[in-house]
Amino acid sequence: MNQVDRKARTERAKELGRAAYRHGRDGEIVGYLTSEGEEKCLLDYRRGRVVIELWQPKGPNAIEAEFSRLRVRYDGRVEFALQWSPAGLFKVVKLERGDCESELLARARSD
Numbered sequence: 001m002n003q004v005d006r007k008a009r010t011e012r013a014k015e016l017g018r019a020a021y022r023h024g025r026d027g028e029i030v031g032y033l034t035s036e037g038e039e040k041c042l043l044d045y046r047r048g049r050v051v052i053e054l055w056q057p058k059g060p061n062a063i064e065a066e067f068s069r070l071r072v073r074y075d076g077r078v079e080f081a082l083q084w085s086p087a088g089l090f091k092v093v094k095l096e097r098g099d100c101e102s103e104l105l106a107r108a109r110s111d
Helices: 003-024 099-110
Strands: 028-035 038-047 050-057 068-074 077-084 090-095
Touching (some): 003 038, 050 099, 077 099
Antiparallel strands (some): 038 050, 050 068
8 A cells, every 4th residue: 555545544544533433432331441451441332233332541541652442333344443542643453445434424424
């Protein structure tokens, strides 16, 4: 993948990530877990065929290197996943084109 394609993919992932995050943060807290030695709060948002899992640092005193994770499932398949941290880390784990993308963006525009 060349640099132009990579930049376009990252920008698309950020747009989808913002849309998914807005819904994910309104999800139900389903539990707390430890991931890579860090305590996380797991939020679960379910509407129709879309399921969004948002893992966030537990509590307001998260360290700079602590990451958050967002995973979007559509019809049971992971279509989109990313990680980020306050320190500036942004990693696209998975990004697929399809109905999930258009549905997320449409939901974000209607809010």
